[in-house]
Amino acid sequence: MPRRSSGEDPYRFSPRMRCDWSRFPQLVERALPLGPTGLPDLEKALQLVRGRPFGG
Numbered sequence: 001m002p003r004r005s006s007g008e009d010p011y012r013f014s015p016r017m018r019c020d021w022s023r024f025p026q027l028v029e030r031a032l033p034l035g036p037t038g039l040p041d042l043e044k045a046l047q048l049v050r051g052r053p054f055g056g
Helices: 020-047
Strands: none
Touching: none
């Protein structure tokens, strides 16, 4: 996390920071226009999901 210069500065991640969520929409957006041939990318996107979303 970048250091805050004042109490009002929001916390934010560096643009170099990557997470599963940023990869998920990339895979989905690439796959959907391809129809059935995009299925491998949709499967990759779903493999990124672990556990129950927003659960405990």
